[in-house]
Amino acid sequence: MAQADIKSLSLNELTDEMAVLGLPKYRAEQIFKWLHQKSVCTFDEMSNISTTVREELSNLYYISVANIEKKQVSCYDETVKYLFKLNDGEYVEAVLMSYHHGYTICISTQVGCKMGCTFCATGKSGFSRNLAPSEMLAQIQTAQLDNNIRISNVVLMGMGEPLDNYDNVIKFLSLISSDKGLNIGMRHITLSTCGVVPKIYELAKLKLQITLAVSLHAPRDEIRSKTMPINRKYNLARLIDACFAYSKATGRRITFEYAMIDGVNDSDECAYELARLLKGLMCHINLIPVNNVTGAGYKKSKKDRLNSFSKILESNGITATVRRTLGSDIDASCGQLKRRLTEEKI
Ligand code: SAH
Ligand code: SF4
Numbered sequence: 001m002a003q004a005d006i007k008s009l010s011l012n013e014l015t016d017e018m019a020v021l022g023l024p025k026y027r028a029e030q031i032f033k034w035l036h037q038k039s040v041c042t043f044d045e046m047s048n049i050s051t052t053v054r055e056e057l058s059n060l061y062y063i064s065v066a067n068i069e070k071k072q073v074s075c076y077d078e079t080v081k082y083l084f085k086l087n088d089g090e091y092v093e094a095v096l097m098s099y100h101h102g103y104t105i106c107i108s109t110q111v112g113c114k115m116g117c118t119f120c121a122t123g124k125s126g127f128s129r130n131l132a133p134s135e136m137l138a139q140i141q142t143a144q145l146d147n148n149i150r151i152s153n154v155v156l157m158g159m160g161e162p163l164d165n166y167d168n169v170i171k172f173l174s175l176i177s178s179d180k181g182l183n184i185g186m187r188h189i190t191l192s193t194c195g196v197v198p199k200i201y202e203l204a205k206l207k208l209q210i211t212l213a214v215s216l217h218a219p220r221d222e223i224r225s226k227t228m229p230i231n232r233k234y235n236l237a238r239l240i241d242a243c244f245a246y247s248k249a250t251g252r253r254i255t256f257e258y259a260m261i262d263g264v265n266d267s268d269e270c271a272y273e274l275a276r277l278l279k280g281l282m283c284h285i286n287l288i289p290v291n292n293v294t295g296a297g298y299k300k301s302k303k304d305r306l307n308s309f310s311k312i313l314e315s316n317g318i319t320a321t322v323r324r325t326l327g328s329d330i331d332a333s334c335g336q337l338k339r340r341l342t343e344e345k346i
Helices: 011-020 025-036 051-060 133-147 162-176 197-206 221-227 236-250 268-277 303-315 336-345
Strands: 067-073 080-085 091-099 102-107 110-112 127-130 151-156 189-193 211-215 254-260 283-289 319-322
Touching: 011 025, 067 133, 080 133, 091 133, 102 133, 127 162, 133 151, 133 162, 151 162, 162 189, 162 197, 189 197, 197 236, 211 236, 236 254, 254 303, 268 303, 283 303, 303 319
Parallel strands: 102 151, 151 189, 189 211, 211 254, 254 283, 283 319
Antiparallel strands: 067 080, 080 091, 091 102, 110 127
C-alpha cells in the first residue's frame, strides 16, 4: 500500500486516523504540532512519541518536504529565490522577500501551469501536476528554517494557477491558519488568479478574509485574449462581474496585477479603458514592468509610460502603485529559475 501524505491531514482527520492506531487525541495534537509548528522532516525527530509509534507512522505515512536544490540571493536587497525539490523529484520555485513589516513568501501551487500566458516562464514550460497542501506548507517551512525567521505573509503567486488546484489550495488555507499550525491569518494571505471565473464565485461563498489578486494585464478582450488564453474562455465582462460579486460577498478590496508591456497594453487609451472597466469596484492596481522572459519578445514599458498610466488611473479615482521590483538581478519572477535550470540540463 502506498504511504499517505500525513501533513495534508487536518487536525480532525489526523485525530481520527490516530484513533484507529489506538492513539489518544492529545497524541494526534502532538504529532500535528511536530509536523506544522516544528516543521520536522522525519518521524524520528518526534521525540515525545514512542519509537514503536514512530516506526508505525513511517510505515504508513510520508512527510512532504521541499529540499533546497538551488538558492539565489539578490545583491540589491534581501530577496531570496529558491528552487525546491519535492519528494518525487519535481521542482518548484518560491521567493522570500523582506519588507519593513516582516517577511513575505511567494509560493507555488502547481508544478508548471496549464494556462499558457505568453509572457510567463511557467506558462511556457507546460503542466506537470498539482501540489498537495503539505507541499505548499513545506515551501514556507523550509524558508523559515533556512533563515531562522518567522514568515508573516504568504502570496500564492509562484508557479501555477491556484484556482486550478482549488481543493488543495482551500485545504492549505485552513491548515496554515490553524492556531496549532503555522498560524498565519487569512488577512496575511494573497491568492493570485488569472481569472478562473467559476472558482472566483465558489471562493466568494467561503467569505475568507484573504486578498484576491486578479492578473488582468489588459483592459480589452482583443489584447487579453492574445496574451492570456483563459480570456477566450472567460472574457473580461464575465471576469469583472465575478470580481464585483466577490467584493460584495467578502467586503474585500480586489487587487489587480497589470504587467506593463511596451507597446502592447501601456498606452494612455488603455489606461482610460481600464479606469472605465473598473469603475465602481473596490480595488487597487499594481503596475509591474513586465519581466523579460527568454523567447517571449516582450519589453518593459518605459518609465514615463508607467507614470502617465498611473496618473490617468489616479485621476479617475483608481489607486495604483508602481510596484518596486525586488530581486531584479535574480530573475525573481514566476518560473524563471526552473526554466533556466532545465535549459541548463538539456
Ligand atoms: N497563476 C496565477 C498566479 C501565479 S503567476 C496568476 O496568473 O495570477 C503570478 C503573477 O506573475 C501573475 O500576476 C502573473 O501574471 C505574473 N507574471 C507572470 N509572468 C510575468 C512576467 N514575465 N512579468 C511580470 N509579471 C509576470
Ligand atoms: Fe499560469 Fe499565472 Fe503563468 Fe498564466 S501567469 S501561465 S496563469 S502561472
